[in-house]
Amino acid sequence: MKEVVIGIDIGGSYTKYGIVDFKGNCLRENFISTSKYADFDVYFDTLQTEIEETLSQINDPIKIMGIGIGAPNGNYYRGTIENAPNLNWKGTIALVDKMKEYYPGLPIKLTNDANAAALGEMIYGGAKGMKDFIVITLGTGLGSGIVVDGNIVYGNDGFAGELGHINVKHRGRECGCGKRGCLETYVSASGIRRTVFKLLAEKVTDTELRNYSFKDLTSKMITEAAKKGDPIALEAFEITGRILGVKLADAVACTSPETIFLFGGLAQAGEILLEPTRIYMEENLFPIYRGKVKLERSHLQETNVAVLGASALIWKELQS
Amino acid sequence: MKEVVIGIDIGGSYTKYGIVDFKGNCLRENFISTSKYADFDVYFDTLQTEIEETLSQINDPIKIMGIGIGAPNGNYYRGTIENAPNLNWKGTIALVDKMKEYYPGLPIKLTNDANAAALGEMIYGGAKGMKDFIVITLGTGLGSGIVVDGNIVYGNDGFAGELGHINVKHRGRECGCGKRGCLETYVSASGIRRTVFKLLAEKVTDTELRNYSFKDLTSKMITEAAKKGDPIALEAFEITGRILGVKLADAVACTSPETIFLFGGLAQAGEILLEPTRIYMEENLFPIYRGKVKLERSHLQETNVAVLGASALIWKELQS
Structure with missing residues (x-):
């Protein structure tokens, strides 16, 4: 059973996500629009449905170890997105709590995109060790x-x-x-x-x-x-x-x-x-x-580093 | 038996030291000149003798838990003073190793004076918790x-x-x-x-x-x-x-x-x-x-904060 993490990168225009193993291999990846959803709940339902769809396309047996999310103004302690200037949803969004309703018991962590990039560098890139x-x-x-x-x-x-x-x-x-x-x-x-x-x-x-x-x-x-x-x-x-x-x-x-x-x-x-x-x-x-x-x-490829970084949040958590 | 730490603050002019308990009470304190010793070994012997003298004046039974030292350009990792501009002794001084010859088995830690002040604030001052x-x-x-x-x-x-x-x-x-x-x-x-x-x-x-x-x-x-x-x-x-x-x-x-x-x-x-x-x-x-x-x-008194901070280095170490 392959251990994987769902990495999600929420950007102003698009939300990218991927199913990532410990070596940083992205088994599947996909994206949805971020900007077209004025309502957070509609956005979230779409994202969750799409992720399930992507997971169902993986033929090998996998075990999901957690969900790591990078987002602008993502707060690690509170699991919230707070007053992000580039997102439609104003105020404080309790993203991790919402995600936990769908995936109870799984480690779910959120941070901002730059911290996710640093974690990606640490787990998969030039900052190993x-x-x-x-x-x-x-x-x-x-x-x-x-x-x-x-x-x-x-x-x-x-x-x-x-x-x-x-x-x-x-x-x-x-x-x-x-x-x-x-x-x-x-x-x-x-x-x-x-x-x-x-x-x-x-x-x-x-x-x-x-x-x-x-x-x-x-x-x-x-x-x-x-x-x-x-x-x-x-x-x-x-x-x-x-x-x-x-x-x-x-x-x-x-x-x-x-x-x-x-x-x-x-x-x-x-x-x-x-x-x-x-x-x-x-x-x-x-x-x-x-x-x-x-x-x-950075030693990481530009293409999917944000998703990799988000997934690294969980691998890092599981290490310590 | 009262647990105490020897706190030493090495300054350009004077070296102050004190015997400090966990609450930051200084049981005894004293100082020697720093600047008058051109030779580090002579300085060190004097300091060590004086500390022993001071310890002998304490009537209550005490247990020495360690020695904490604050010094300009004090390196925590290596236990060295490195190229301190205000001290007579040039190059790298292996202070902690030297101290360990006299006090084998005791925790002995060195850092710079500002880090010692931060530790003092954490253990005894306004930064508790x-x-x-x-x-x-x-x-x-x-x-x-x-x-x-x-x-x-x-x-x-x-x-x-x-x-x-x-x-x-x-x-x-x-x-x-x-x-x-x-x-x-x-x-x-x-x-x-x-x-x-x-x-x-x-x-x-x-x-x-x-x-x-x-x-x-x-x-x-x-x-x-x-x-x-x-x-x-x-x-x-x-x-x-x-x-x-x-x-x-x-x-x-x-x-x-x-x-x-x-x-x-x-x-x-x-x-x-x-x-x-x-x-x-x-x-x-x-x-x-x-x-x-x-x-x-700072919530600490100015008078002996450097000695307190140096001693805090050991209490902090023993906490973790």
């Missing part, structure tokens, strides 16, 4: 999962590890959270786009990036341009790496990780982003830490 | 002890929790660590003195603080002046609280503590420092944390 590391997810925003002594840092309220909202600049760029100058307004797929537009305003340098509207420009286009030597794209990566490097140096002074893993769309730029980040991080580290902290891309 | 909190020590420099899920964060190399060296300003004030713009160059007893001198240079405001040389001015004088309404002193505290508040907001985004305790000379200014710090921290917090994090002065 590591006690202290940080995963930074560079998507539309910047998320972080901080691991100390082998465990995710949840903190007093279950919401620890929000490095995307540490303060870069007083009265800096407006952030979706309501503050200004947050790290993710500079360092993320949308942050680097803002940096490119600032450079386009300031400079007269010729660049293909002048051909795109703000809405059309993607971080992938900026990465492609940088690879071809476009000066504005390269400068944008330099600035992004500088800001990220300084802030990672500060994060090191908090928890002294062995490795920092970068994950997500913008991290696909590879050394174009990693090299300046590494240089500025090292330069701004308290000397006692210098030369000790590795900066790497 | 708290799982997640931070202690900031505001002495000549700024130290920090970060507690996550009931344990000090030591990190990968045993040197985690150096918030004094996170980056405030690019090319900012020169720091003793060799970097520039570190938090402790702004927020500490010496940091606020630098801030006062900057204000004296910039402004024509009349203030008694113009009567002192840089060497003579102390943070206590600045505190006294602020209490009497001196505008430069008050502005210096406002600036100090603003910088500290923003950086504490960032620290909260890392580990989400329940309470942040301020300790040490500068913290004795009380609300003159706490009020601006609280306002700027709250303003710069990611909204999810707002209204949840308390900022307080």
